[in-house]
Amino acid sequence: MSGSTAAAGAPLPRWIDFGVLPLLNALLALAVAGALVALLGHSPAQAMRLLVEGAFGSGLAWGYTLHYATNFIFTGLAVALAAHAGLFNIGAEGQASVGGLLACVVALALDRWLPGWAVLLLAMPAAALGGAAWAAVPAWLQARRGSHIVITTIMFNFLASALLVWLLVNVLAVPGNPSVESRALAEGVGLPKAQALLAALGVNAPATPLNAALGLALLCAAGLWVLLWHTRLGHALRTLGHAPGAAHYAGLSSVRLTLIALMGSGALAGGVGINEVLGVHHRLLLDFVAGAGFTGIAVALMGRNHPAGIVLAALLFGALVQGGSELAFEIPTFSRDMVTAVQGLVVLFCGALALMLRPLVARLWALWTLRARRVAPAGEGA
Amino acid sequence: MIALRGIHKRFGSVHASRGVTLEVAPGSIHGLIGENGAGKSTLMGILYGLHPPDEGTIEVDGHALKPGSARDAIAAGIGMVHQHFMLVDRFTVLENIVLGAEQGFVLAPSLAAARREVLRLAAEFGLEVDPDAVAGELPVGVLQRVEILKALYRGARVLILDEPTGVLTPQEADQLMRMLRQLKRRGTTVLLITHKLREVLAVTDRVTVMRAGEVVATRETAATTEAELAELMVGRKVRLGREGPPAQPGAVVLSARGLGWRDAQGVARLSGIDLDLRQGEIVGVAGVSGNGQSELLELLAGLRPLQSGEIRLAADGERPAGVWPLDPHRLRQLGVAHVPEDRHRLGLVLDFEAWESAALGYTDDAAIARGPAVLGLLDHRAMRAQCAGMMADFDVRPPDPAWRSAKFSGGNQQKLVIARELRRAPRLLLIGQPTRGVDIGAIETIHRALRRLRDAGCAVLLVSTELDEILALADRIVVMSQGRITGEMARDAADEVTIGRCMGQGGIAA
């Protein structure tokens, strides 16, 4: 699971490995998607244009793209943190649900009594706490009893959804409201919207769900980078992940580190709750996570478990979701399933088949450098 | 006749084989020696078809082999016992042996045939193994036998052994040498890579010396000496053996009383161990491997829980006393360093770059901290510098802190681990098999460093299955057999016969 894929094959300049190749892969993915689109009777060029414009063509588009990306950053970081400690956390979905649940419960309990900022100050840690708590049991079972993390986190996803439905329907429901949702938080409780923040800077931005949670997500990414590569704890976590024997030899407690890694992972997943519940909807909805936890797996791996890579991969996925819905708006016959298929192709070509073109590119690069070398002395001779 | 001609092999920027030509007479035992990283394993890997060479040809009995095809090599009768065993831990011995040489789709007949053949080979060569034992549970010495059986089962007429004795006890090594002679009598050609010149002199007919990817010499064994070979390998004169002033043992640093340890099956691995370690003294623990030395070492190092008995660390200056159970981290803080026997699995994180591995266990060192202590931030530049320092002290090659730990050869990995553990002036060093698989030049470096450490007043507990090493380094020798101390003597009172007698004793209370 370590992102050692880059190590395969001959060394290439970094700008090729991290710039040219991903670009080529994305183009290939879009070419195949285009073929599919054409096969189904649409114009690939138009679809392409709509997809890109829909994701990046306006302030509005950027707002939505970044909003979706925020969720994916949180879950991608969550998966990556666990992965560095050698743990495969499939449970980000459930952890995010419970994070949002706890944040909302705290906010609902306090919003009538405390000012908005104070509620936020308590609800945001509650989201992290909820996520961490939901990860704690699988973590403990893994560390102490050796129960396989993959099974327990899958089970805890189902348990989270059952808990959420039950609470929403039986405890948090508003009588007379058929919607499966809690009551709305008091006016003024919620993270500042990007629109408001930009307005304070004198920038006129359209209303989008984008909110301060993006900043938090980026902070988390930077924080995770510092944690993993610049602190003793990070060194310890990665030691455990790469060589459990060496971790034991170094006197690191695998139980403690497993708990820290998975609970940290859950806390990061809880960020989805902050973004969706406190940032956008201001109430608890049944399916506010909407698969972001699972997408996080792909995001983390495509980002090679590195925070910077994860932010970029999250942006890509955010763009696919937003550009995809724009496509569906504009071409009525372009169903949302088509968007899903295109997303699958992108994950396939940009993620799983990321190294497919590498040998070819390496050969071209070798030819190029060879020619350059041959040309240079010739030039001198002349 | 086996002939490799003009072999070139590059791994990225490393030129591991530079136009090597090697000819081996059929039915002979041919030695291949050289420093760590000289290119011995690479060359043999090419012969066996593991790596395709960049240039060059391989011929066996006049037929050219297809480069990079293990299948072709096996068909031509080549068998190889790899430096790191190529076995599936979860398979039985029989399954491991049969793999790749099965006769039909259904396994049972092959297994039955293999069982007969293995028992026959075992009888012929004294290679006794339980065909139904699970490989992962066997000691290395037996695994080695399995590897050899594997090659013989495939009807190998050419047998390559890559450092076969590195992990063997002296007795096992002797047995192996006897077997090689026996194979030779049967007409098998043997290619033997080793770092132990004594073995080379004892069994080979000819010997080839490699340095930095090239063949520097080939000699008739009868016409050469240990000193000449050592010099050819390292490119300078090498001195091994006892040197320097005798030890001046000081105060007791560690005392253990009545140590016992039982494994998960309830079998006693250690019992009634009393041991004192003093400042300025190297205590060597001798014994056939598997007699409790590893358990003792790991118990003292905090890697195993204390079950019975007590271990105390005396106070010393500003460093406080300690009573076990203590975890390895706390022990390091108390000045107890540990070089593990298994450097691959324990001593390093293979995926880390060298400078990160160089901080393993010592990330709380103030010299590499940065910013407020609560944050636990690490100073990368200091870490790299520290690693570069270690590499310089111990001549780690290449001296590049940014190399991945896995890319260093075993000898250089070992030097790095030792450098790290010696770095912080420990008062007690626990060290297991310090020179296993390490070339002569590196052995010299390591031995010198251990003596220097002792002279600086450190207590050293040295566990080694190499009697030569114990005799060369230890000031006091403890012999273990079946989990007990069966002999203890000063260096000057020790010789191989006495120690050997103690090793054979035992009898253990369950």
Place this chain on the structure above:
Amino acid sequence: QAQPAVVYDAGGKFDKSFNEAAYNGMERFRKETGGSYLEFEIANDTQREQAFRRMAQKGANPIIGIGFTQASALEKVAKEFPQLKFAIVDMVVNLPNVQSVVFKEQEGSFLAGMAAAMASRSGKVGFIGGMDVPLIRRFQCGYEQGAKHANPKAETLSNMTGTTPAAWSDPTRGGELARNQFSRGVDVIFAAAGGTGVGVYQAAKDQGRLAIGVDSNQNHLHPGTMLTSMVKRVDVAVFNIARSVKDNRWQSGVQVLGLKENGVALAMDEHNAKLVTPEMKKKLDAAQADIVAGRIKVADYMADNACRY
């Protein structure tokens, strides 16, 4: 002339259920008026608001939200665009530019329960819901009451499919739930579970029992097996909304569509003619008249989050 727009809920426009009914209404509008319309299927909660806003920016009129989950998003956007007309199905939004259409599912379910109890030989009827949420409980409660009304000794077994979104599209599990009920003596099952229902109907067919469809008329799926369908005339509602804007007779406010308004009904057609005996038909008609006249009070679960009758 502005195009109408419709925003379907997460089930998608082909859910064989109320989204599909809305789709059919819009198709009818297209055919009858020759106009075109815009549409969008929700894939996640955030898209709701985005969808309404995009439709509003395109100047669509009216903008129809299908499903109660659309309420808060629609409310927000309707406030932003007071000059446009909005409508929501299955939920009430009190704004001057919003028309709300809600159905008395309990009344239709009551008749479905009666039909089930009358067709049942064992006196045991079954209900399979998608998720244990208030709207589904409203169906369940009316159904139970209806069954008891037709046969005081009737027993109703209820199952819910799951707690994840997959609960609405898991026919395999639906089939298994149905088999379980059949093995306990149930011989008629009413499924209000979206795509999961397909599996319930199939199981009924495989085991030679009866099933009742929901939302759209599903009688044609398995003639001889589908006893009837409890249809919710979302298609009519949606068609009327779109039509009224075109004809300039649109009104805001709340429309509650029950049996009386023909908003809910049991589907009777050639596919189930053999299953519904004249006697059953007569009793159903009588009950319907009683409900319309207020002589029978059908319990509304959502009125007080309890099933009391």
Place this chain on the structure above:
Amino acid sequence: MSELQELATVVASVLGATLRISVPLVLCALAGVLSERAGVIDIGLEGKLLAAAFAAAVAGAFGWPAGAALLAAVAAGMALSAVHGLACIRFRGDQIVSGVAINILALGLTAVIGLHLFQRGGRTPDVPPEGRFGVLFDEAARAVQDWPLIGPLLAEALLRHTLLTWLAFALVPAVWWLLYRTRFGLRLRAVGENPAMVDAAGISVAGLRWRAVLLAGVLCGIGGAFLTLAQNASFTPGMSAGRGFMALAAMVFGHWHPVRALWACLLFGLLDAVAIRLQGTVLPGLGAVPVELIQALPYLFTVVLLAGFFGRAQAPAALGQSFTKER
């Protein structure tokens, strides 16, 4: 009818349900065992199951006989397996990313193609009865079902199953035999533990992994056909509904061993069947239990079982590692 007979009926129906619920899990778990024993992580079980279900339903809807539709499902499973193999074996891509991609792709493509073919929102028309796998021994079941006590058990729990159910359970010993009693199995397991060794033995690592991965596709294909040709008669988008992931859990639970995985699948099936049975019943002493709690019971129970009784599962040593000759 005596109380005992009633009990027998209940037990029979729960056992029958257990077997039916287990079938797709068993097939996918076996697929997972084959693939992962060869060192290739198979997160894409869900997607393969879905695609196969779709292919079978489409073929059935076009009037193909059941056997041909089964082959179509197998082909679909293998096609996605080939994508997985291309990504992970040929191009050494990340195995988990590839699996995730397959899941997303299958979810999208089946709906898109289904919509394109039939204009029913991705749903397929019903497969005609003769194109489905019917219950095999219905006559016999009818004959015995009224026998005291064992009647219902024989009929419901044993006889009223389709060919695919029998096939699924028969495949368990078959896969076990393949893995533990044949040359292919020995090599396959070796390649998941120590590919370098297999390579050194002169056997193609990639070749073995390809075969394992494709076989996994075949098994998922049968599982998919079971969903649309036996349990149901049509395809609904997303109808695999997480079964691939449960199978993955069962495979891990079963320590990557076909027979133990079977027990895990049966356990999941039983817990699920019991939960279905318990729904809506009033438990003595507890009163009416919330549906959600009962729905959560199988998952809770699994976690408890894992924590209490099952030791550390040992994954194949080289699981997830792509193999390169040049280390």
